[in-house]
Amino acid sequence: MDFSIPDDLQALQIKTRRFIADEIIPMEHDTRQSPHGPSAELRQALIEKARPHGLLTPHASIAMGGLGLSHIAKAIVFEEAGYSPLGPVALNIHAPDEGNVHLMEVVATEAQKARWLAPMVQGLTRSCFAMSEPDGAGSDPQMLATTAVRDGDDYVINGRKWFITGADGASYAIIMAKMEDGSATMFLTDTDRAGFIVERPMDSLDSCFAGGHQVLRFENLRIPATDVLGEIGKGFRYAQIRLAPARLTHCMRWLGAARRAHDVACDYARKRQSFGKALGDHQGVGFMLADNEMDLHTTRLAIWHCADVLDRGGKGNVESSMTKVVSSEAIWRVVDRCVQILGGQGVTSETIVERIFRDVRAFRIYDGPSEVHRMSLARKIMARGQEL
Incomplete structure (x- = not known):
């Protein structure tokens, strides 16, 4: 490289x-x-x-x-x-627009791109991706309970989704629903269609996503067959097209946030005097700053490596899983140390670090918690051993 x-x-x-x-x-x-x-x-x-x-x-x-x-x-x-x-x-x-742009460019028809993608690229509209459900579908998409049933030239969607980022104010949604044969399909819909119901917002630690996080309900939501995204029954396959790149871009954005927190903490450690010298000259603080630098560096290297794999045409599923765990946990350590270094300023809105702290904690859960990624990686490791 x-x-x-x-x-x-x-x-x-x-x-x-x-x-x-x-x-x-x-x-x-x-x-x-x-x-x-x-x-x-x-x-x-x-x-x-x-x-x-x-x-x-x-x-x-x-x-x-x-x-x-x-x-x-x-x-x-x-x-x-x-x-x-x-x-x-x-x-x-x-998120979720960034991942939806990538998915739509790969899978959508030209008519669908003109109708939904072009305005979003121009910054005129927003979207949401409705897969997660309150009773399990999320880290395990096989637990989908939302259903799609063919009725003439339409599909009728019924079900409930939750923690749907950006749903409030989104112009359109990509809905993942289960077919009668147990497969999954993605559907495009304008959010002002009858039967598309935004139940309520969900309070969360983070406050950086336009539209927040919402609970949705679909009551006989009728979607024309022309608004199927891609092919019937290939929803899980299309989710993989979206998943690895979108998972990686989360890492990229949060790395910038962690670097900001680190810069604030470094500036404070240089200026703040404690027991006759700069705060950063005390080993307890200086070591934390050094650990931050190493976590930021290794995170960036992991991101760049996975990006290189994707640019070379690789699927990047394993690399993005590893990078997601490495990044989310390292970034959390960095920001947590910054809060500690800043003391009282770190737990108040006197600096941006308190906000970053709240925002990045959820990253260890978004796009698959660390435990699920470790479980997936462990299965691949065991399978690889059996092949040798």
């Missing part, structure tokens, strides 16, 4: 870093934010800041209006965007 960053990508990195510092960080105290994320008005204001800089939806293909970034390029740019909780929203690269 070549770890050098090409000149054009380095220029994009610097451009993104300056944009976040000059345009987005000053907006972090904007009052148009709630425990359920930035408001639609604030989101649009952020997007309009990114648009003239040519940084809007950079991961989308050039044909769709993006920059067509490779996975390695996304690793560079997304880390810079993640340096502010509002950065991914501004660049239109936040």
